Every structure is written in structure tokens, then in C-alpha cells.
Amino acid sequence: VGQTNGNDNYNPSGAVFENCVIKDSDSQSPAILVENGGGAIFRNCIIKNNRNYTTMGQVDGAGIKVQQQGKLILDRTKVLDNYTDNTGAGSEIHRGPGVYADNSAIYVINSLIAGNYSIEDHQNSANYGSGLYAWNAELAIINSTITDNRGIHNPGSGSGTALEIGGSDGEQIVIFNSIIAGNINRNAGGGGIVASAVQTYIQQNSGKYVAITN
Numbered sequence: 001v002g003q004t005n006g007n008d009n010y011n012p013s014g015a016v017f018e019n020c021v022i023k024d025s026d027s028q029s030p031a032i033l034v035e036n037g038g039g040a041i042f043r044n045c046i047i048k049n050n051r052n053y054t055t056m057g058q059v060d061g062a063g064i065k066v067q068q069q070g071k072l073i074l075d076r077t078k079v080l081d082n083y084t085d086n087t088g089a090g091s092e093i094h095r096g097p098g099v100y101a102d103n104s105a106i107y108v109i110n111s112l113i114a115g116n117y118s119i120e121d122h123q124n125s126a127n128y129g130s131g132l133y134a135w136n137a138e139l140a141i142i143n144s145t146i147t148d149n150r151g152i153h154n155p156g157s158g159s160g161t162a163l164e165i166g167g168s169d170g171e172q173i174v175i176f177n178s179i180i181a182g183n184i185n186r187n188a189g190g191g192g193i194v195a196s197a198v199q200t201y202i203q204q205n206s207g208k209y210v211a212i213t214n
Contacts, residue, residue: 018044031047061099094120102134118150
């Protein structure tokens with residue numbers, strides 16, 4: 001990291017992880033953080049049972065967090081049973097316990113995102129994208145499965161979506177030949193996909209793109 005006129009200058013770097021297991025992290029941060037234009041490829045890896053907890057404030061990402069033009073590829077990788085936890089005295093917002101992406105690019109290929117969830121005991125809390133949350137992010141999900149991700153059990157709180165896609169910067173989102181099913185919404189208004197980005201596509205097996213938001 002260098003500086004010009006007091007501003008940080010980052011030289012992006014990247015790493016490839018193969019045949020790895022990243023599990024049982026327990027802290028106030030995600031197990032994996034990719035940011036500032038850096039990149040990471042996880043190939044044949046398992047990212048499991050990592051906890052990101054908060055005592056005060058919003059909590060984003062327990063397994064993986066990608067932000068600030070970071071780039072992530074999940075190739076034949078499993079993101080399982082990661083969770084955010086609010087241990088504070090008030091309600092909070094949980095986003096992307098499995099994978100959280102903001103202003104970044106993420107490619108999920110031949111991979112499984114399953115069993116991710118949030119722990120929340122306070123009303124007026126919310127959780128979005130238990131499996132994967134993408135905001136102003138370029139996203140491709142190819143030959144992958146998102147299942148058994150769970151919303152919070154707290155009446156009046158949150159959407160409990162498994163896959164939350166949002167933003168206004170016009171990034172392209174493509175879902176091809178993938179399964180998004182069996183996710184559990186414990187409150188009204190969620191359980192599956194919420195897509196509110198400028199342009200989102202679901203690609204059918206025939207190869208035809210179907211625009212679901214414009």
C-alpha cells in the first residue's frame with residue numbers, strides 16, 4: 001500500500017486456494033475477506049461453520065465477504081453452515097452469512113451454497129441473502145446449487161431470502177443451469193430469490209436469457 005497526497009494506493013493482488021478447508025472461525029469478521037481490487041479463486045475447497053458476530057451494528061458475511069472491486073471465483077467449492085450472530089442488546093441487519101458481495105464480481109461455478117443462516121433474537125431485525133447477498137455486484141451462478149439456507153425465526157423481521165440481488169449500477173447477473181430450492185423462509189416475504197438490480201437474467205437450459213428486471 002502506497003500513498004499519494006495522503007490517500008492510500010492499493011496494488012491489487014490475487015491468490016488461488018485448492019483442496020482447502022476453512023472452518024470454525026469465530027470473530028467479529030468474516031472468515032475470508034477479498035477487497036480493494038484483489039482476487040481469490042477457491043477450487044475444490046470447503047468453507048464451513050464460520051461465525052461472524054456483532055455486539056452492535058450491522059453484520060455482513062460470515063463465510064466470505066467481497067467488496068471494493070474484489071473478485072471471487074468459487075469453483076467446485078462448498079460454502080456450508082456459516083452464520084452471523086447478533087449478541088448485542090438491540091435489533092440488527094444480517095446480510096449474506098454464506099457469501100456477501102458489494103461492488104465486486106463473483107462467479108459461482110459447479111459449487112454448493114447450503115445451510116447458511118443468522119442467529120437473531122430481537123424483533124425488528126432483518127436478514128437478507130442467507131446463502132448469497134449481492135449488491136452492485138457482477139454475479140454469475142453456473143451449474144450450482146443454493147439450498148437449505150435459512151432466514152431468522154423472528155416474527156415481523158426481515159425477508160429471509162436465500163439469494164438477494166440488488167443495486168443500481170447496471171451490473172449483469174446471470175443464473176444458468178442451477179438449482180435454487182429448498183431454502184427456508186421463517187418469516188413472510190422471502191425464502192427464494194429477490195432480484196432488484198437494474199438488469200438480472202436467468203438463463204434457461206435452452207440457452208435463452210430471460211430478463212426478470214430492467
